Amino acid sequence: MIRDTSAKNPAKDAPTKAAAKKAASAKPAETPAAKTSAVKASKVPAGNKGIIAIAPPSFRRERALIKRGVWPVAGCDEAGRGPLAGPVVAAAVILDPDHIPRGIDDSKRLTAEEREKLFDKICATAQVSVAVASPSRIDRDNILRASLWALKRAVVALPETPRHVFVDGRDRLDTECDCEAVIGGDGIVLSIAAASIVAKVTRDRLMCALAQDCPGYGFEQHKGYAVPEHLEALDRLGPTIHHRSFFAPVVAARAKHMPWTVEPVQDLFAATAVEVQVDAAVEIDVSANL
Template identity: 45%
Template sequence: MYPDFTLEDSLSGIIAGVDEAGRGPLAGPVVSAAVVFFDRNVVIDGINDSKKLTVRSREFLYNKIISIAKYGIGISSVEEINLYNILVATKLSMKRALTNLNIELDYVLVDGNQPPTVKWQVKPIVNGDNLSISIAAASIIAKVTRDQLMQTLHYQYPKYNWYKNKGYGTKEHINAINYYGITEHHRKNFAPNSLNTIGQKHY
C-alpha cells in the first residue's frame, strides 16, 4: 500500500508534509524537507517512504517532486547536534525547512510524534511517511539532499567511505574511526562508546 492524500484531503487549506533524514548516523548533518502539493490531482507514481526505495527510484522521484511541488530544505549542522542533541537539532532543521518554503500554511503534517513548535497548526503522524504523500515526498527530498551532502564530504575524507555509508555506523565506518580518529563532521555525542572516547586524530 502506498501513501495517498487522505490525510491532506481531511483538512482544508495549504498543507505541508515534513520529514527528516539523518537522525541516526555517526557523521554529517540532519536534513529536513517540507513539501506542499498545490494540485493533488497530479499523480506521481511510486512515492513512498524513502527507506523503501532504491537509490535510483529516490533520485527519479526527487526530480519529479521538485518539478511540480513547492519545497523547502532545512539543515542542522554537526556543531548544533553536538551543542544541543539530535532531537533539538532535528526540530531546528524542520523549522528551517518550513521557513524556507516561504508560504503561509494552514496545517503542517510531521512524521513521528515529536514535531517542532511552529506558528501553524501541526499534526504529528506516527508512520506518516507510509500514510501521507506530502510526508513521503518530504522524506525523499530530505534523503536525497543529505546523501548528496555526504557524497561531497566523502571527497574531503575518503577513508571513511561516506559516499557509500552516508555517515551511518557501518562496520567499515567504525573501523575507520578507530584507525584514523574523528573529523569535524563526526557527532561527538554519538555512539560507538561516544566518539569523544575514540582517537582524537583529525585526518
C-alpha cells in the same frame, strides 16, 4: 432357487453410475463468504503466499483538509538522525493536488534510483524547502532538538506559508499554523512521504560531497551510519569535524587519537575515605544514656 437381482436392477429412484460420477465431480454451492475469500485468493500471485502487501501512503488526509477549505497543507520529514557523521536534513513539501507524481512512497521502501527520479519530479511539481542542522548544532542541542529545529526551519522556508503541517513522528513543531504529528507518517501521509524522499536524496548528496573532502571513511557508501566499515575507519583514522562528538563510537575514537580533548568524568559513585577527627579534650559519658 430365488436369486437377488437388486444389484443388477437398482431401485427406480437410485442414481445410475454416470449420474453419481457427475454429481461427485460437480462443485459445491458457494456461500457469499466463500465467494469473497475466493476473489481475494485469486488476487494473490502464485508463489507469493505469506507475503503481506503494504499499502502505499495516500493523499486522503490532505484532501479532507482541502474539502474543509484548509490549504496549503505541507508534509515534513527528516533524514539522518542515526548516523555518526554528517548533518540532519529536514524537508517540507506542499504537493500540487492536480500534479502529484506517481510512485511516491516512504523513502526507505525505494531504491536510490527510484528516489532520485522522484526527487526531480517532486521538485518540478511541488513547493519544496530544505533545512540542515550541522553536527555542531547536534552536539550543542542534542539530536532530537536539532532535528525539530531543522524541521521548523524547513516549514518556515516554504514559498507559501502552510495552514496545516503533517510531521513524521510523535513530536509536534512549534509553528504558527496547525501541526499534526503522525507516527510512521512517511508510510501513511503522501506529503510526508514526498518530504522523506527530498530529505534523503539531499542528505545522500551532501555525504557524497563530504566523502571527497574526507577520503578513507567511505561516506559515499554508508552515508555516515555506524556500519562495520565506518567503525573500522573511525578507529583507524580518528574522527573528523563532520562526526558527532558525543556519539559513543566517536567518543571512543577521539579518546584514542586525541586523548587531550577528552575531559575526565568524575565518578559520582566512587567510594571516598572520610576522616573523622575527635577532640581528645571532649569527654563523652557513654554511661549517661544507658
